Amino acid sequence: MLIRKPADIPPSEITPRSTYVERRRFLGKLASVGGVGGVSGMSGMSGVGALAMAAMSWRPGDAVAEVGAGSLGALVKSAHSTNETPNSLHDISHYNNFYEFGVDKAAPAAQAHTLVTRPWTVRVEGLVKKPRQIAIEDILKLAPLEERIYRLRCVEGWSMVIPWVGFPLERLIRWAEPLSDAKFVEFVSLHDPKQMPGQLFPVLRWPYVEGLRLDEAMHPLALLAVGLYGDILPKQNGAPLRIVVPWKYGFKSGKSIVALRFVAQQPVTSWMRAAPSEYGFYSNVNPDVDHPRWSQARERRIGEFGKRKTLPFNGYGEQVAGLYAGMDLRKQF
Amino acid sequence: MWAGRVAKPSAAWLARIKVALFLACLLPTVLLALGVYQDRLGPNPIEVVTRGTGEWTLRLLLITLTVTPLCRSSGWKWLMRMRRMLGLFAFYYALLHLGSYLWLDQFFDWGAIGRDILKRPFITVGVAAFMLLVPLAATSNQAMVRRLGGRRWLRLHRSVYLIAILAVTHFWWLVKRDITEPVVYASILAVLLGMRLPLHRWGQARTQAAAKGRARVTGPAWPRNP
Structure with a gap:
């Protein structure tokens, strides 16, 4: 059987797990807070205020703790x-x-x-x-x-x-x-x-x-x-x-x-x-x-x-x- | 007596009840907005918003349909004065629900939306239910009741029965496998509609009697049913 490899970049170029998980969580917080005004139609908070809130509620330890120790x-x-x-x-x-x-x-x-x-x-x-x-x-x-x-x-x-x-x-x-x-x-x-x-x-x-x-x-x-x-x-x-x-x-x-x-x-x-x-x-x-x-x-x-x-x-x-x-x-x- | 006050609250109490009911109806919106803001709605918040607004439309439709039988069986005529607000809140959640579909699901891709409405029966009945709700919301104020005349207004607003059936069908047809929840809504609706059958016959008998001049119609001043 002919096995073709996907046209992806090699795994070695992938950002380390802990880094991207953390980065992603932070971006996710920003996105969800940024979107709230639109979704609910009743948020009076300015964009800058929302960004500040997201930054405050983000804890750097979150991602590391939830990824686990990698027991395998x-x-x-x-x-x-x-x-x-x-x-x-x-x-x-x-x-x-x-x-x-x-x-x-x-x-x-x-x-x-x-x-x-x-x-x-x-x-x-x-x-x-x-x-x-x-x-x-x-x-x-x-x-x-x-x-x-x-x-x-x-x-x-x-x-x-x-x-x-x-x-x-x-x-x-x-x-x-x-x-x-x-x-x-x-x-x-x-x-x-x-x-x-x-x-x-x-x-x-x-x-x-x-x-x-x-x-x-x-x-x-x-x-x-x-x-x-x-x-x-x-x-x-x-x-x-x-x-x-x-x-x-x-x-x-x-x-x-x-x-x-x-x-x-x-x-x-x-x-x-x-x-x-x-x-x-x-x-x-x-x-x-x-x-x-x-x-x-x-x-x-x-x-x-x-x-x-x-x-x-x-x-x-x-x-x-x-x-x-x-x-x-x-x-x- | 306390019981008397419940049956016939003063104007001041009636105003308070109205404000409380207004806030209660707004509560699901507040909780959803807060949930989105605090990132508490789980991994797929958009699904929770779409589903939540849909479920509250259905619940408020059923609550609105409960008012008339409840008023008749309890004799608390003031309940009737809450009915319009409940109905308008059902429309408000339907609007949010449709809006979340148009925006968060389809991103205003009108071609895809048109195909969806034609091809997917659960979308077809959902949109039909919303379209039928629009004239009811538009004719909900006192001026419109007067303009249309009680009888015509009543005939128009009886379409809420059809709307509720369409709304339950919409829910039933979209669930993947476990139909427990749609069955619960359908059962409640069946009871609410069933309660109206004897009421309706009783009403007809009275009207016929009145036409023959053997009795006087002394019904309430507001339009009866829905």
């Missing part, structure tokens, strides 16, 4: 990382669609503490040489951990830039030894209403199931993530391990994975089951194929005031478009 140690920098500025750890961990902990985006951060992430094992089953399971500790030894800064585009029309820690999903799949007639892989998330109170409500069919075609799952951009910002994954982000497929809408990236099931037929995922006309199996980010109820042409990057154009395959087309050669992506959405 030295990480390989990935050539697949984008050079865009990542969102803050706070934004990434407090704006989550993780229905197992409630449908509100603030709910996972408030509720996910009940999730028990150790001990944790992942089963491999279905069309594999031998069904077996692997502990999270052993998964972490399968490959060196990399930092991968990816764009994430939610089907709802917002996006973020997230510095994941993980390694190619392919490494776990190779360990699983799928048989040659395995064409798809299902990702099964944890099902335990005691740990995941949102599962007491039939919003979706539990457990949450997602899936990829095997060649998609083996693509070098498909990531098995175990961390964020150099630290282990916050529970609300899908601890202890999750899938990240950056060219597809966020819901394709299953969280808190307990099983990989290899199958011959295209699986029915939780969202396909819930609303087949709205969520297809592929769900590649595509500005030309609207959600039946809203446009996918633009997105709001969290932390930005305006909206930006959504890119085909979320900007990863150069690397992944070949997977879909000859397919009508309007029909196979």
Whole structure:
């Protein structure tokens, strides 16, 4: 397979994390204060006054404290990382669609503490040489951990830039030894209403199931993530391990994975089951194929005031478009 | 007696109640503005503003529709004098809600807005609800009631029932999966509309009786319903 690298600047030229996070928070404060007069239409404060307020309320320690100690140690920098500025750890961990902990985006951060992430094992089953399971500790030894800064585009029309820690999903799949007639892989998330109170409500069919075609799952951009910002994954982000497929809408990236099931037929995922006309199996980010109820042409990057154009395959087309050669992506959405 | 005062407050108390209600209706705006200013609305404040103004439109529409049945069942006729303010605040939040869509969501891209209105049913019904609210807000003052005449004014303002149905539909059609909240609003609206069915029949019977000269209509001076 020909693997093209993105046309980004090398990671070595990227501003250090602590510097940009701090700078970004400060700019964010300025922007939010500057925008208030317009949004509320009732702020009597002058521009200079607003700037002064922002400067006063900004604490230099904020960013450093929230980035954490980087407990995952030295990480390989990935050539697949984008050079865009990542969102803050706070934004990434407090704006989550993780229905197992409630449908509100603030709910996972408030509720996910009940999730028990150790001990944790992942089963491999279905069309594999031998069904077996692997502990999270052993998964972490399968490959060196990399930092991968990816764009994430939610089907709802917002996006973020997230510095994941993980390694190619392919490494776990190779360990699983799928048989040659395995064409798809299902990702099964944890099902335990005691740990995941949102599962007491039939919003979706539990457990949450997602899936990829095997060649998609083996693509070098498909990531098995175990961390964020150099630290282990916050529970609300899908601890202890999750899938990240950056060219597809966020819901394709299953969280808190307990099983990989290899199958011959295209699986029915939780969202396909819930609303087949709205969520297809592929769900590649595509500005030309609207959600039946809203446009996918633009997105709001969290932390930005305006909206930006959504890119085909979320900007990863150069690397992944070949997977879909000859397919009508309007029909196979 | 205290109970008597509640049923029939003095002019001074009525003025105080009006001011308090005005401030209460303004409170969601103040909290949203403060939240934006203090960066307390979470990672996506624009979504909170759009959603918040929409939800308050819906709540105020339902509260406005509660006034008439509440007045009838309690006998506190002064409640009727709060109805216009509540209705106008519903319009005010609808205006903020539409404004946040036009500005913060579409950035006044009129082509995209036009396509949205035509293509997206939840936007279509939302815009329709707003359009229908405009004439109600415009004819809300006493001079307009007089100019139109009570009966015509009443017929026009009955469109608020349709507006409320459209507004709940707008909310229902936009939620991604969990329809709990729209169901709650729809249920409240169903009760409020249901309460009007017997009232309406009773009103008709009285009107017919009056026409036959066997009874006198001694209804309230202000337009009944909505």
